[in-house]
Amino acid sequence: MTEAAVTSCRNFGVEVPAIPNVFDTDSGAEVHADFLLTAEEEAVMQLRFEVKRLIKQDRAKFLCPECFVPVSLVSMKKARRFYFRHLVEDGSCSAITRGELSQAEINARKYNGAKESYLHREMKKWVADSLHASGKFADIAQEARWTGPITGAWRKPDVSAMYGDLKIAFEVQLSTTFLDVIAERWNFYQQEGGLVVWVFARFDDERRRLTQDDLFFINNQNALIVSKDTRDASVAASDFLLDCAWSEPQPAPFLPTVRRRRVSFFELKLDTELQQAYYIDCRGQKAEFQATLEEERRRWPAYFERWWLEVADTERTQEDQEDNVWEFPECAPVNWGDWGMLDESCLATYGRAHALYLPVAMLNVFYSAKHGRPIGIRRRHFIEVAHYVVESYPRYLRWFRRALEVFGRGQLLAEQDQSGKWAIKVKRYKQAMKNREARYEVDETHRTLFEWLFPELAPLPR
Numbered sequence: 001m002t003e004a005a006v007t008s009c010r011n012f013g014v015e016v017p018a019i020p021n022v023f024d025t026d027s028g029a030e031v032h033a034d035f036l037l038t039a040e041e042e043a044v045m046q047l048r049f050e051v052k053r054l055i056k057q058d059r060a061k062f063l064c065p066e067c068f069v070p071v072s073l074v075s076m077k078k079a080r081r082f083y084f085r086h087l088v089e090d091g092s093c094s095a096i097t098r099g100e101l102s103q104a105e106i107n108a109r110k111y112n113g114a115k116e117s118y119l120h121r122e123m124k125k126w127v128a129d130s131l132h133a134s135g136k137f138a139d140i141a142q143e144a145r146w147t148g149p150i151t152g153a154w155r156k157p158d159v160s161a162m163y164g165d166l167k168i169a170f171e172v173q174l175s176t177t178f179l180d181v182i183a184e185r186w187n188f189y190q191q192e193g194g195l196v197v198w199v200f201a202r203f204d205d206e207r208r209r210l211t212q213d214d215l216f217f218i219n220n221q222n223a224l225i226v227s228k229d230t231r232d233a234s235v236a237a238s239d240f241l242l243d244c245a246w247s248e249p250q251p252a253p254f255l256p257t258v259r260r261r262r263v264s265f266f267e268l269k270l271d272t273e274l275q276q277a278y279y280i281d282c283r284g285q286k287a288e289f290q291a292t293l294e295e296e297r298r299r300w301p302a303y304f305e306r307w308w309l310e311v312a313d314t315e316r317t318q319e320d321q322e323d324n325v326w327e328f329p330e331c332a333p334v335n336w337g338d339w340g341m342l343d344e345s346c347l348a349t350y351g352r353a354h355a356l357y358l359p360v361a362m363l364n365v366f367y368s369a370k371h372g373r374p375i376g377i378r379r380r381h382f383i384e385v386a387h388y389v390v391e392s393y394p395r396y397l398r399w400f401r402r403a404l405e406v407f408g409r410g411q412l413l414a415e416q417d418q419s420g421k422w423a424i425k426v427k428r429y430k431q432a433m434k435n436r437e438a439r440y441e442v443d444e445t446h447r448t449l450f451e452w453l454f455p456e457l458a459p460l461p462r
């Protein structure tokens, strides 16, 4: 923007306007007159014309927010300063007698009710217009009495229409739409084989009212929004278009996000059983999402094993060779990235403190048992791994014995025990276990990890 353009932007409003705010019928929001009138002169003049042009079509761009009478944008006689004035001024609006009533009193008594009844009226019209535009509904009516053929009770939905054989009631969500009303309508239309579709004037992500949330969750976390804009779009497209906001699940620990799209009513899934009309099946999507996560978790032990075996055959063994030892520290720090495949819920169960350290030696031992050969341990025969456990890790011996049994390594050990030392050792430790020697008490620290990586061994002995 050039400097000239900036300086020509000024406030063309009068200093003390009788109507300081106006209700914008396009956005459904209240706007400061100062905000509208602080602009380049050309823009203000265009706005003035637009207001007048619509008034001539019996429409209104701006309304007085207190009485909802249309306002025009007029100029002072002597200066080029503008202000909003009631189109019809019969003295009934407090905006003329400002100062005699407090603003709070006016708000409490008139404003909310007037604004809502205005919006309500407009919403009904927009829905009806949209239904007509689509050409696919019959018997479109506002406030028509709907007498239930089954119960004989009746309701007066905001807008009703026949869609094929289905009778649909469109109800506008108002701030006074409380849960008992919602529940009562739900029952009525479900009993009568009809469908109630709630429409919103707006649906904010952040500042949702409780009544909005009530409907949102009842309707499979989809909110349908009808506005002047969707009405115009419906008319232009000969369709019934609405804005849909729905909830999309995210991987834990993130909260679902609200997404939006303009959709056709005919893309919606209509469910008379649950009295729902939705674009995205959030409940189904969430279940699918959970199933994918579960599937991923089920596959994880196999991923981990593949990774472990690859690393065991390269890096760790080379280090051993250099140090000329084959004993590992029990817990070695592991790169956090190695745990990237672990999802948050697994980490939470296992505990972050443990997750940073893996019991390397015992993982090698258990994978050795699974594969019947030393893995990550520089020895030729599996039996050497078995001796190692008994000598150095007696508190893992009960679990190791379970592994030998499940993986069927008894025969292999018998074959490799040419000296008979293993058989002697087995006899000794069995006796010691019977005597409840403390050194054979199970170390529970990594139970979760082992039961998860070796589900075939779970539950491990205590």
Ligand SMILES: [Zn+2]
Binding pocket: 064, 065, 066, 067, 068, 069, 086, 093, 094, 095
């Ligand atoms: Zn007024």
